[in-house]
Amino acid sequence: MNNPPGLLIAAPATRSGKTTLTLALLAAMRRRGRVVQPYKCGPDYIDPAFHAVAAGRASYNLDSWAQSRGRFDALLDQAADADLCIAEGVMGLFDGVATNGAWGNGSSADIAAATGWPVVLVLDVSGQAQSAAAVALGFAHYRSDVQIAGVILNKVASERHAALVRDGFARHDIAVFGAVARDASLTMPERHLGLVQAQEDAALAARLDALADLVARDVDLAALEKAARPTLRSPPSVHARTAPPGQRIALAQDAAFSFVYPHLLAGWRAAGAEIVPFAPLADEAPDPSCDVAWLPGGYPELHAGRLAAASRFADGIRAFAHTKPVHGECGGYMTLGTGLVDAAGARHAMLGLLGLETDFAQRKLHLGYRSARLLAPIPGHAEHSILRGHEFHYARVINQPDQPLAAICDAAGVPTAETGSRRGRVTGSFFHIVDVAEETP
Template sequence: MTARGLLIAAPRSGSGKTTITLGLQRALVRRGLTVRGLKCGPDYIDPAFHAAATAAPSANLDSFAMSDALLGQIAGDAAAGADIVIAEGSMGLFDAVPGPEGHTGASADIAALLGWPVVLVVDVSGQAQSAAAIALGCMHYDPRIRIAGVILNKVASERHRRLVAQGMERIGVPVLGALPREASLILPERHLGLVQAGETADLHARLDALAEAVAGAVDLDAVVTAAGPTALPPSASITPLPAPGRRIAIARDAAFSFVYPHVEAGWLAAGAELVPFSPLANEPPPGDCDACWLPGGYPELHAGKLAGAERFMAGLRGFAASGHPVHGECGGYMVLGRTLVDADGASHAMAGLLSVETSFAKRKMNLGYRRAVLEADGPLGRAGDALTGHEFHYATVIAQGEDPPLALVTDPHGSAPAPAGSRRGSVTGSFFHAIAVAG
């Protein structure tokens, strides 16, 4: 069985699509349906919430960084055996970067490729019938997709709802539900997005409250009916990124959690074994592993504790000294460096396996897709291999040090190739989050 699917999207960020997506997912699970969630774009946090809401794995679909075959593989895995897929868009429905048709990073690309109708979440605060003009524009902007209906969010009153609904009736788009302006429906956030699912207090109580609010305000039967057949493109067995080893020690705790589900799934499918360990619990990478991966996350919030984790630091240095590959992405890269300056300006000694020094006190947002060409053989591939991915961090490099770069990177907007990351012996790292080998 291949599940039918829907894409929950919005005209802009901040419209409430994450909370409504989670509420729909949980409400349908409580009805007895097998629900799978997926997230458009480069986002580590939302899929973990989807997994909590549905009690099933979630993953990312990224039309800029992934081939059609990989997108089909991920969507097919999610749709197999489920009753419905409730996918969540990123930013605005059509927000994109320069790229080939269908591979611009827009959520609309995913809806078009997989044939999923779109349910549009419209924040109607500060407007009434004018919200219909926004929905009408979304209906006609891209002929590849179909808007199946709208869910109104942040409705001030019953009178407000009626006025907005009149506008939607005029353009012929069904109103599937209307949620009030309610602060209790907002999940807590921090600088990279929502506070992670594993750190959110009373997570399942919050998800149940979202489900009850959505079930009381949205026609769930109409939502299920609006879902469309999943049109899978031809796919093959694809390993998105090469496995850095056969037995991979992977840091996993509140400081290191940003690993894409499709990357881990690809490593497992290729026969690798993942062995988690916790630096915050002062655990070293297990010595019987042949590679170590330090993911991104929030090491800047735990810099003092990491600096004092002597068993972890000594074990990490010993692991690298044995010649085994050690790679750090974003936050992991910061921990492999010499020092990390926290938000209060205090400097903490890190592993010193790379010469980079980073600071969270000097904050600057770095955000966007990247294409990286490797400068030397390493855990991500061979010299000259190209990878697609992204950066999203506020930390800055205050001293790059003497290590040669890991890769030359460009962005989709025509930037000149620039050196990025560091490498020394078997140790590599960068702020670049790899999504897939470039096609």
């Protein structure tokens, strides 16, 4: 099997520019004729969609807290035909939760150590000069199993500024792969869960071209590629089995429902399942020949009026739920509920398959890893199974009158108030499934 080299693009903190530079490198390497396999560290489900556009192939999440090593190894196999792997880190390089999960604390450093991929640090040097080298030195010595290949200087103010910053690195023999000037025009548009979705950014192709031009000019791409190292392989193991929720899966897919992990879809297909997409915003209902309907997360709060008016969608999924299971994650869960109050304070009637009422007018951030012990089965997973995943939303629960779906805890094992809910064949929760921790036979 091909064992392609890889790099991990990380930073000391969020908002250093690592997503923008990762996209730039993916686009530039693709332009150079390389087949690049993108990855994202952690449970983020927005950045991989941008990676996929830049690289021309699906991007997969790598996660030491939520994924088993078998799952992790299987995802590394997705790079078998690639020339190069580029993984984007999450938060700061060493940032993770306090309590280990499957085999680590969810940090990007765990992924670098497990794969052997050297780290390229993206340093926001605005307001710094030689001190930036001290930051890189600290990162280089913080963890012995993580190698810092070098740095890319970001948000450089001028040639003089770049020279001063480079001076500190020259004194300590740390490679500087490039220096990128501030350019507000290349900033990716954002909303409350992160970047505006890839399919919503009409200017994305032009942005990626401009980013590729930028790094081709300001970054030594040949030196960067030379710094990559072959992917480490763990001892042979049985890859985690993926249990699809059904043989034919009706999957909601549009701007309101787009947050589904690529590795889940790949796993469902590999297990022999067929995915049949439908678009609620186009007033489409799930194909009645399917044996399960799955509504993933997304932004129903931005499209609540259109969803409330989509009568064919509503009638179709209600009829479907009379005889077949329906499951919703996060945004899908809210849509299965009775009502949703948008940011302007207007209430919109949802499907009413669950009693859940949610509110975005008085929103509250819910963010972090979760483990869930199922109190009832959901499509693909039996009662008492333990799942690992993530929660990220701003919805406030006004009412949840149905039976709880799961006992859910945060990364520290502290129970959360959000338990999901179930009614008849309909189930849902704010919990995004990443992997199975323990499956009940």
